[in-house]
Amino acid sequence: MPLRVELRHNEDGAVTETALPGKRGRRILEWTARDAPAVPREEQQPPWWAFNPTVFVSSGAWPRYAAELEAALRRAAARQGAAEAKARELAAAARDPGAAIQSIRDFVARNVREAGPALHELPRACVTPADRTLREGYGNTTDRAVLLYAMLRAAGYAPQFVLASSAPGVPALRNALETFPAASAFPEALVRVRDPQAAEVAYLYLGDTDQYAALGATPHTGRIGLPLPEGRLEVIEPPRDDQSVVDYALAIDERGEARLTRKELLFGNAFGREHRRFAEMTPEERRRYFQEMLGAVSQAAEAEGELRTDFTGYPGLVEFTARVPRYAVRDGEYLYAALPEMLGGFVNLKSGERRTPLYFGAAARRKVRVRLELPAGFRLEHAPEALPRAAAPALEAAAQVSAADGGALALEAEVAVTPGLVPAARYAEVLKLTQTLAHPRRRTAILRQGIP
Numbered sequence: 001m002p003l004r005v006e007l008r009h010n011e012d013g014a015v016t017e018t019a020l021p022g023k024r025g026r027r028i029l030e031w032t033a034r035d036a037p038a039v040p041r042e043e044q045q046p047p048w049w050a051f052n053p054t055v056f057v058s059s060g061a062w063p064r065y066a067a068e069l070e071a072a073l074r075r076a077a078a079r080q081g082a083a084e085a086k087a088r089e090l091a092a093a094a095r096d097p098g099a100a101i102q103s104i105r106d107f108v109a110r111n112v113r114e115a116g117p118a119l120h121e122l123p124r125a126c127v128t129p130a131d132r133t134l135r136e137g138y139g140n141t142t143d144r145a146v147l148l149y150a151m152l153r154a155a156g157y158a159p160q161f162v163l164a165s166s167a168p169g170v171p172a173l174r175n176a177l178e179t180f181p182a183a184s185a186f187p188e189a190l191v192r193v194r195d196p197q198a199a200e201v202a203y204l205y206l207g208d209t210d211q212y213a214a215l216g217a218t219p220h221t222g223r224i225g226l227p228l229p230e231g232r233l234e235v236i237e238p239p240r241d242d243q244s245v246v247d248y249a250l251a252i253d254e255r256g257e258a259r260l261t262r263k264e265l266l267f268g269n270a271f272g273r274e275h276r277r278f279a280e281m282t283p284e285e286r287r288r289y290f291q292e293m294l295g296a297v298s299q300a301a302e303a304e305g306e307l308r309t310d311f312t313g314y315p316g317l318v319e320f321t322a323r324v325p326r327y328a329v330r331d332g333e334y335l336y337a338a339l340p341e342m343l344g345g346f347v348n349l350k351s352g353e354r355r356t357p358l359y360f361g362a363a364a365r366r367k368v369r370v371r372l373e374l375p376a377g378f379r380l381e382h383a384p385e386a387l388p389r390a391a392a393p394a395l396e397a398a399a400q401v402s403a404a405d406g407g408a409l410a411l412e413a414e415v416a417v418t419p420g421l422v423p424a425a426r427y428a429e430v431l432k433l434t435q436t437l438a439h440p441r442r443r444t445a446i447l448r449q450g451i452p
Helices: 061-076 079-095 098-111 132-137 143-154 173-181 267-278 281-298 424-438
Strands: 008-011 018-020 026-033 053-059 158-166 189-192 201-205 223-227 244-254 258-267 308-310 316-324 329-331 334-338 356-359 364-373 378-382 389-393 394-401 409-417 418-420 445-450
Touching: 008 281, 053 173, 053 267, 061 143, 061 158, 061 223, 079 098, 079 132, 098 143, 098 201, 132 143, 143 189, 158 173, 173 223, 258 267, 258 281, 267 316, 281 316, 356 424, 389 424, 394 424, 418 424
Parallel strands: 244 364
Antiparallel strands: 008 053, 018 026, 158 189, 158 223, 189 201, 244 258, 258 316, 308 316, 329 334, 334 445, 356 418, 364 409, 378 445, 389 394, 394 409
């Protein structure tokens, strides 16, 4: 490499650096790793460079790259008459500023098919002008971002380009990207605008969702972003959290037959994922999917009415009611019932030990609430065991049990995952907490008849 090039590089302790003599004003650096142990293949491994001998080399700077790229993107978005006219038409028909943003997003999602290479795989001179992308009906994420930018600006907003990485904003990953710039770290371009309905500063990210997604949700939640033209890394934090809440209303009679209603509320990315699933289902697929939902409760379950879904508002709703013969087992004066879905499988770890770090790349949260109505003449002999709030690396959970109105039993369990790397030495802590959540004592209720 030329002697005058300012090179920033770093290597971990497993790599040896050697400077070799160069020719004609050049220098040569060589790195070698010896006797590197074999790396086992395990699920949920972090990026290779996060836990293996690695050399980072860079001669770039994020602010310079961001400024040069933004100039190219803005040129492609400037003076695009067709895109601007369409944006003004859509905005004029919208009922409020938020609806106008969603209308523009949905128009691009429906009319411009995503196709083509990543942002860093093409020269900046090859960025497609917005009108051409609109006319041809396809483009890569950069082309779609340019079109969104041109349309939002024409509609009166102040859009901003943001590059998106697949890496979450945990220090071990962010520090490497921040210190050693590489264009390949940000393969996608998004656009963000201020949320017109938020009291405080909040951004809506656009360009990585389809027309089914809730406005404000993004699959890059918690990932590292690079706003242009500033070129300072930050964590993408949209206003929509990715979570789901499941409510069960369960009434058991003295024979053990149950009437069960399951209602799930879907937020953030879960809203868009399920909205698309149900919107694109055929009637036959929907019927079979409902059968599978019933089968997950019990093979003896019988539907009481149809599957109900509603994504016209927010959050999304999926609900059904079923009759379940022999849901609880009757044994003399006792009824034994296993309550549904108490989060035991939310984090599905398949191994009892681990040799490499465990990687959670995205945040997720799920809450399950159960209300159990006891049959007349029965009392609660044994309640499911509560779990005081407990934490392990990247994982937090809790379960509460309480009495409800009318002698019913109320349970509420919640688990949250945060992005991060769990060292192999601490894997046992995460495994233990997931096993604690899945233990039968968390969901077993025993009812007894004839005891005042």
